[in-house]
Amino acid sequence: MIAVRLTKDPIFANLGPGRRIDIGLVDPDAVDFGLMASTLSKQARFGGRHEGAYALSAAQHAVQGAQAIERETRDLRLAGLFLLRDGHQLFIDGQSRPAEQLMHVKSGTDLDLIIRNIKSAWDLAIYQAAGMQTPDAWTKQTRAALQMMNIRMTRAEAITLFGEQAAADFPRVPTPQTIGSLHPWAPAKAEVAFIEFFQRATGRSSIR
Numbered sequence: 001m002i003a004v005r006l007t008k009d010p011i012f013a014n015l016g017p018g019r020r021i022d023i024g025l026v027d028p029d030a031v032d033f034g035l036m037a038s039t040l041s042k043q044a045r046f047g048g049r050h051e052g053a054y055a056l057s058a059a060q061h062a063v064q065g066a067q068a069i070e071r072e073t074r075d076l077r078l079a080g081l082f083l084l085r086d087g088h089q090l091f092i093d094g095q096s097r098p099a100e101q102l103m104h105v106k107s108g109t110d111l112d113l114i115i116r117n118i119k120s121a122w123d124l125a126i127y128q129a130a131g132m133q134t135p136d137a138w139t140k141q142t143r144a145a146l147q148m149m150n151i152r153m154t155r156a157e158a159i160t161l162f163g164e165q166a167a168a169d170f171p172r173v174p175t176p177q178t179i180g181s182l183h184p185w186a187p188a189k190a191e192v193a194f195i196e197f198f199q200r201a202t203g204r205s206s207i208r
Contacts (some may be wrong), residue, residue, distance in 0.1 A: 001128050003027035004121060013091065023091045026121045031129035033198055033207040036090045041191035043155075050161040052184055058086050059190035065153045068176035069145070080132060080201030081192070082146050088122040099133055130202055152176045170192055 007024030014020050016090065037059060044055030062083050070079040092115075103111055118172050127134045135143075152173045159168035186191070195207055201206040 001028055001124060001134075003029075006118060006121060015090070018038065026125050027045060027047045028125040028129040031087075031090070031126050033130070033194065036126075037086055037191045037194040037198070037207070039090050040086065040194065041187040042134055043093070045157065046054045046161060054158055054184040054186055056182070056184040057163060057190045058089055059187075059194045061153055061157065062086060063190065063193045064180070064182065065149050066197055066201070067179045068153070069149055071177045071179065073145075076144060077133075078142065080130075080198075081127075081142065082149055084123075084130060084132070085146060085199055087126040088119045090126075091122050092118055113174065130198075131204075132202065140189060147175070149176060153178075157182050158205075165169055 004026045005024060006026060009024070010022040011024040012020050013023045015030075015032065016035050017150065025194065040059035043058040045058060045061055046056065048055040050056070062085065063088040065085075066083040069082050070076055073079075084196050122136050151170065153176055155167060155170035155173060156175050156178070158169065161184075198207060
């Protein structure tokens with residue numbers, strides 16, 4: 001993949017100390033998996049709207065979902081794909097689903113399509129940078145398996161954080177076979193776990 005420009009003019013974002021990139025220019029060379037682990041470990045799912053000292057992070061969701069896939073299927077390749085499913089949040093901050101729906105309604109535009117297109121472009125760059133199968137080559141079965149684990153994880157997380165009444169917002173699906181409970185981890189734990197799973201799934205000793 002060569003770098004792809006999404007915007008006419010540059011849109012700069014700070015990525016780590018002394019690093020500023022144009023997030024409108026999608027480029028595999030811009031992907032830093034160590035920074036991804038650190039960033040996702042501090043990004044709260046559900047907007048952090050729950051009790052407790054720590055938020056349930058995007059990194060924890062990625063790791064425990066990947067662990068559940070490997071535990072249930074013995075498919076490390078598929079588990080690795082799940083781990084990086086929200087990796088675009090390194091560049092495009094994640095919004096809770098209700099927040100995205102509200103902005104879609106108020107904007108009067110197909111905001112979902114715009115967001116999906118931007119995320120998809122960065123996803124292609126991220127999986128290529130990781131040396132993994134890129135989303136444009138995934139089968140329907142692969143896409144369905146990743147999406148189903150995301151739904152199962154999100155439902156189980158919501159019940160853990162908010163109680164059984166939260167199940168009403170989701171289809172009735174099996175609880176994922178996670179390793180340990182879904183109670184929020186400290187960011188440092190989530191960051192290390194993300195890096196360790198990434199290295200195992202890719203066979204890399206380096207995260208850059």
